[in-house]
């Protein structure tokens with residue numbers, strides 16, 4: 001099974017391929033530069049859900065792929081997902097896709113169209129979490145990084161199962177869903193979701209945690225390929 005991994009920026013892509021001693025071999029496909037290592041094709045698709053969806057779609061076109069993974073750093077909701085920890089999405093949720101109304105935020109589905117969540121294969125999520133020591137829960141996709149305690153509290157209230165936020169997962173999941181390819185989202189927590197404090201971001205630690213996690217994924221994915229594809 002081939003696995004496509006979509007990160008936002010090149011340092012995240014390189015953190016993934018660093019987990020493997022082979023490669024990366026750079027493969028150029030239309031609309032996508034794939035870095036191939038350890039059985040993974042990894043591309044840096046840009047920040048935000050639109051870039052991620054476009055990049056994932058081009059990446060998938062060079063397939064076939066059996067799994068797509070949205071991966072990178074992210075913000076963690078305290079206390080469940082502290083800086084340096086790893087999170088795996090049990091659901092990938094578009095947290096700001098909808099309409100603001102006098103009564104508050106209304107998600108797209110309540111407006112009668114679209115969707116706002118995708119659910120990765122549950123058994124695979126469990127096995128990846130066990131192998132990597134990750135926390136599981138909803139990972140929110142936002143177009144604006146949360147920068148205040150009020151916004152963090154509003155997200156928490158709307159999404160009690162949220163463990164983290166990032167900016168690409170939902171876009172990758174939308175592209176994967178078009179081809180019925182299963183999707184995972186894996187984030188290493190670089191900062192707490194809350195008041196903006198860029199100096200407190202621990203990007204190096206998070207990238208190291210991402211490398212560590214991918215180093216542990218191969219046996220899990222091999223087992224899943226053989227025993228659990230229909231979950």
Ligand SMILES: O=C(O)c1cccc(C(=O)CC[C@H]2O[C@@H](n3cnc4c(=O)[nH]cnc43)[C@H](O)[C@@H]2O)c1
Nearest residue numbers: 008009047048073074075145146165166167168203
């Ligand atoms: O400055 C750097 O060296 C650097 C290295 C890697 C990534 C970055 C980014 O700023 C990329 C933003 C990227 O990270 C995700 N992210 C991280 N924390 C959050 C958050 O609290 N809320 C939302 N997204 C977050 C996100 O997926 C972006 O693509 C800088």
